[in-house]
Amino acid sequence: MPTFTPDQLRSLASQCLQAAAVPEEDAVLTARLLVEANLTGHDTHGVRQVPRYVELIRDEAIVPGAPVTVLRETPTTAVLDGHHGLGFVGATRATELAIAKCRETRLSAVGVRNLNHVGRVGAYPEMVAAAGLVGLVYVNAQARGILVKPHGGLAPRMGTNPMGAGFPNPKGWPILLDFATSAVAGNKIRQAHTRGQPTGEGWIVRKDGTPTTNPEDFLEGLAMMLPLGGAQGHKGYALSVMVDLLSGVLAGAGTALAPAKDLNNGTFVICIDPEAFVERARYDRDVEALVDYLHATPTAPGDPPVMLPGEYEAKHRAARLEAGIELEPTVWQDLSACARQLGVALPQPRDAS
Amino acid sequence: MPTFTPDQLRSLASQCLQAAAVPEEDAVLTARLLVEANLTGHDTHGVRQVPRYVELIRDEAIVPGAPVTVLRETPTTAVLDGHHGLGFVGATRATELAIAKCRETRLSAVGVRNLNHVGRVGAYPEMVAAAGLVGLVYVNAQARGILVKPHGGLAPRMGTNPMGAGFPNPKGWPILLDFATSAVAGNKIRQAHTRGQPTGEGWIVRKDGTPTTNPEDFLEGLAMMLPLGGAQGHKGYALSVMVDLLSGVLAGAGTALAPAKDLNNGTFVICIDPEAFVERARYDRDVEALVDYLHATPTAPGDPPVMLPGEYEAKHRAARLEAGIELEPTVWQDLSACARQLGVALPQPRDAS
Numbered sequence: 001m002p003t004f005t006p007d008q009l010r011s012l013a014s015q016c017l018q019a020a021a022v023p024e025e026d027a028v029l030t031a032r033l034l035v036e037a038n039l040t041g042h043d044t045h046g047v048r049q050v051p052r053y054v055e056l057i058r059d060e061a062i063v064p065g066a067p068v069t070v071l072r073e074t075p076t077t078a079v080l081d082g083h084h085g086l087g088f089v090g091a092t093r094a095t096e097l098a099i100a101k102c103r104e105t106r107l108s109a110v111g112v113r114n115l116n117h118v119g120r121v122g123a124y125p126e127m128v129a130a131a132g133l134v135g136l137v138y139v140n141a142q143a144r145g146i147l148v149k150p151h152g153g154l155a156p157r158m159g160t161n162p163m164g165a166g167f168p169n170p171k172g173w174p175i176l177l178d179f180a181t182s183a184v185a186g187n188k189i190r191q192a193h194t195r196g197q198p199t200g201e202g203w204i205v206r207k208d209g210t211p212t213t214n215p216e217d218f219l220e221g222l223a224m225m226l227p228l229g230g231a232q233g234h235k236g237y238a239l240s241v242m243v244d245l246l247s248g249v250l251a252g253a254g255t256a257l258a259p260a261k262d263l264n265n266g267t268f269v270i271c272i273d274p275e276a277f278v279e280r281a282r283y284d285r286d287v288e289a290l291v292d293y294l295h296a297t298p299t300a301p302g303d304p305p306v307m308l309p310g311e312y313e314a315k316h317r318a319a320r321l322e323a324g325i326e327l328e329p330t331v332w333q334d335l336s337a338c339a340r341q342l343g344v345a346l347p348q349p350r351d352a353s
Numbered sequence: 354m355p356t357f358t359p360d361q362l363r364s365l366a367s368q369c370l371q372a373a374a375v376p377e378e379d380a381v382l383t384a385r386l387l388v389e390a391n392l393t394g395h396d397t398h399g400v401r402q403v404p405r406y407v408e409l410i411r412d413e414a415i416v417p418g419a420p421v422t423v424l425r426e427t428p429t430t431a432v433l434d435g436h437h438g439l440g441f442v443g444a445t446r447a448t449e450l451a452i453a454k455c456r457e458t459r460l461s462a463v464g465v466r467n468l469n470h471v472g473r474v475g476a477y478p479e480m481v482a483a484a485g486l487v488g489l490v491y492v493n494a495q496a497r498g499i500l501v502k503p504h505g506g507l508a509p510r511m512g513t514n515p516m517g518a519g520f521p522n523p524k525g526w527p528i529l530l531d532f533a534t535s536a537v538a539g540n541k542i543r544q545a546h547t548r549g550q551p552t553g554e555g556w557i558v559r560k561d562g563t564p565t566t567n568p569e570d571f572l573e574g575l576a577m578m579l580p581l582g583g584a585q586g587h588k589g590y591a592l593s594v595m596v597d598l599l600s601g602v603l604a605g606a607g608t609a610l611a612p613a614k615d616l617n618n619g620t621f622v623i624c625i626d627p628e629a630f631v632e633r634a635r636y637d638r639d640v641e642a643l644v645d646y647l648h649a650t651p652t653a654p655g656d657p658p659v660m661l662p663g664e665y666e667a668k669h670r671a672a673r674l675e676a677g678i679e680l681e682p683t684v685w686q687d688l689s690a691c692a693r694q695l696g697v698a699l700p701q702p703r704d705a706s
Contacts, residue, residue, distance in 0.1 A: 076429060076460040077629040107429040109460050111630055134603070153650035153659040165595050175598065177591045184585065200584055209653050230583040231553055232537065238530045238662035241647075242518050245528065249639045250487070250630040257646040270623065276430040277464055277603040286602045293610040294594070297506035300562050306506040309591035 002332045002349035003324040010035045012339060012347055013047050019342035020054045022064040022086065030088040030119075037120040038325045041316030044187035045120040048331040051338035053086065053117075061262035062086055062116045068093040071252075076105045079252060082115030084261075088123075090115030091139075091267045095124045099131045102271035111251025111268045118265040122178030122313065125166025129174035134272040137164040140247035143260035147218075148182045148225040151237035154209055156224040158256050160185055161243035168274070169310070170284040171291055173317075176310030181239040182225045189215050189225075194330070202230050324350055355685045355702035356677040363388045365692060365700055366400050372695035373407045375417040375439065383441040383472075390473040391678045394669030397540035398473040401684040404691040406439065406470075414615035415439055415469045421446040424605075429458045432605060435468030437614075441476075443468030444492075444620045448477045452484045455624035464604025464621045471618040475531030475666065478519025482527035487625040490517040493600035496613035500571075501535045501578040504590035507562055509577040511609050513538055514596035521627070522663070523637040524644055526670075529663030534592040535578045542568050542578075547683070555583050677703055 004012075013031035018024055030053075038046035056062040066085030070078055078097055082090030094112040101108035118124070121139050128135025141159025148158040160180040167175040179185075183203050192199050193215035204223040206212050217223035228236025246268040248255030253266020274283045297306040307315075327335070332349070339346055357365075366384035371377055383406075391399035409415040419438030423431055431450055435443030447465040454461035471477070474492050481488025494512025501511040513533040520528040532538075536556050545552050546568035557576040559565050570576035581589025599621040601608030606619020627636045650659040660668075680688070685702070692699055 072630065074459050074629050076458050077626075079630050105429050105458070105460075106427050107458075107460050107462050109625055109629075134598075150647055150650050150659045152652060152656065153647075154653050154656075155651045157647055157650050157659075167595075167598050175594065177595055179585075179588045179591065202583060228585060228588055229581055230555060232532075232581060234662070235532045235581055238532065241528065241643075241662055242520075242530055244643065245487075245520050245640070249636060249643070250625070250627055252631055252635075255639060255643045255646075257642060270625075272462055272603070272623075273430075274603055276427050276462075277425065277432050278605055282605075283602060286608060287598070289610060290594075290597065290601070290608045293608075294503055294506075294510055297503050297510050298508045299505060300507050303505065303507075306503045306510075309587070309594055 001326040001329060003326045004347060004349055005324055006035050006039060006321065008347035009038065009047050009325055012335070012344065013050050015344040016050050016054060016339055016342050019344050020057045020064065022057070026065065026086055026089045029092060030086050033088050033092070033119055033123050035325070036123055039317045039320045040120070040122070040313035041320075042120050042122075042313075043328075043331075044185070044191060047327070047335060049117070049119070051334050054338055054342070056116065056262060068112070076101060076108050078110045080110065080112040082112055084114050084116065087115040087118035087263070087265050091118040091124055091265070092127070094267055095127050095135070095137075095269050098135075098269040098271040099128060099133060102133050102273055106273040106276040108271045109269065111247065111266070113251050113253040113264070113266055115265055115267070117263045118267055120178065121162045121164040122166075122176050124267070124269060125164040125178070126174055126176060128269070128271050129166035129168045129176070132168050134168070134274055135164075135166045136270040136272075138243045138246045138268045139163070140244045140253060140255070140266045142248070142254050142256055142258045142264055143262065145263055146256055147186055148227060148240065149205070151227055151233040154207065158227075158237070158240045158244065160225065161240040161247075163239065163243055166310075167287065168283075169291065170288050173314030174310050175287070175291075175308055176313055181228050181236050181243060183228050183230075183236070184225075186225065189218050193219055202226060354679040354682060356679045357700060357702055358677055359388050359392060359674070361700035362391065362400050362678055365688070365697065366403050368697045369403050369407060369692055369695050372697055373410045373417060375410070379418065379439055379442045382445060383439050386441050386445075386472055386476050388678070389476055392670045392673045393473070393475070393666035394673075395473050395475075395666075396681075397538070397544060400680070400688060402470070402472070404687050407691055407695070409469065409615060421465070429454060429461050431463045433463065433465040435465055437467050437469065440469040440471035440616070440618050444471040444477055444618070445480070447620055448480050448488070448490075448622050451488075451622040451624040452481060452486060455486050455626055459626040459629035461624045462622065464600065464619070466604050466606040466617070466619050468618055468620070470616045471620055473531065474515045474517040475519075475529050477620070477622060478517040478531070479527055479529060481622070481624055482519035482521045482529070485521050487521070487627055488517075488519040489623040489625075491596045491599045491621045492516070493597045493606060493608070493619045495601070495607050495609055495611045495617055496615070498616055499609055500539060501580060501593065502558070504580055504586040507560065511580075511590070511593045511597065513578065514593040514600075516592065516596055519663075520640065522644065523641050526667030527663050528640070528644075528661055529666055534581050534589050534596060536581050536583070536589070537578075539578065542571050546572055555579060
């Protein structure tokens, strides 16, 4: 498969976005976060999204260069308006403001509305953890994103409403949560379809409630996603409602039932300074001890060691920084076509087989 | 089954605790929260716990009348020490302090360590929601509470580490999350055993990884609990690690690996003033619209309407305020024996059949 250095892909993504009228600073930021998704093993949220964003810009669903403005502010809180710009920009500004406020007041919460797809949610708690703080992040969806049924219901009513959390870790990589409050993220179903595979059990049901593992049922709108939890789906559903209340109501992005032209990933970021609670040395000692203890959990013969949340991302990042980022042939094809249309030169893959 | 008014049970629980040397104020508070658990349909966390707490006081695992002191404080944050008193007292003081701080600074976080069983976790976000604020609550466990295996592991390493959230709701009852980050709470397995029933599928596995639905396997220490999520158990496991980092590390209660004489429910409470983000009228309108929209979800023929998180509690509360609280005969037997030993007079049940 064609393989690229992170720099090659960052440059390609940034140039495509700039050719589509995104200001340089925003394009560089978005490209960096897209490539981070590839590096951390989340290719579904990586550079493959560039053609989609370019199309959304053409369709005027994303406004390139839209400012991010402050609607309300207190020393500990703020509400921002992304004015329908690239979601990466609005969510990054919200996270940066939350970090800055947290340094002053030990605790902060910032919401941002009117922004498109924020990409890999984990990127934002990762920024918070890199600043030495604890971050909790909640992202909702409306309109086209309504794909998940409430527990006990028989129609889609919720987005996949992901949540994330990041904690500084003396081992070097952050402890990082990043997951949909549905059983799986929608892109996993699309990926199964692309690969000609069935979905996992319990990912989707048909709209009459009968189980299916055929991804086409979902893509054709005949099936809907299940909340996280299986028989305990009331828990995933409850988490999804919580995300919608924080991001849809408090950040003011609009809840599941609000109309939206396209995605409108309301984002709510909480930052906590751990040193308001414990000394850094004790924090580091306690986190390191917990990591070591969980790593030492016995496993079944032949099974890999138990990992901490965030270790998947850390391991992929280390491996791909070394080996480069492989793109699936169809992804490379779409990306090349998009770049050519925009008059952007293509990088030379390491292996164009 | 013997049925009581809430007042009868509050008085009985409070008198038993006072006879076991708990100061009146703490006994009244604990009795009120125990009866709230019965009222809201969580009998496992209700007055049936009184004999256990009395025993823990005798064993010096709970120190009656222990003060709750402030270890660290900033305008937005605090860390409290419960000095191994009743968990209800420490967790309530932490929640009250978080509410008071949030009124000043729009956002607050308070952790509390060295406290025993905090009971029904939902009680605390409920207090926050009743104050017109949004509450997020995390509770961890160590020592005797280590019953849940990490995803991919083959030994118990985590507590059931519950989390809760409360949101004011113009409908009158709070939107309330309250659940273990394991597939189910331990008391559900104990309840299945008491009733001579098998556990649900996916609640527990034997320590060699083979599935079982025999609650005795768990009670005899031959089985362990699974994290929430089934095939997506990495999500429940991740939530559990998050709870341990907030309550074990930040609140300083000690993580899963910390030794503890008995339960030591580290508790971490975040309060958010919604009016720092949106006007109250808009908050109320948006929440009400979301509730109505989810209520209107189609369901399978014969199925009950979709509920919001917290509605289970609200419906039980309304019904039991009307009909009284039924106690299972064995629970009433144990409670009666405990009261007699302590010289506390028994109330007359409405129906002693």
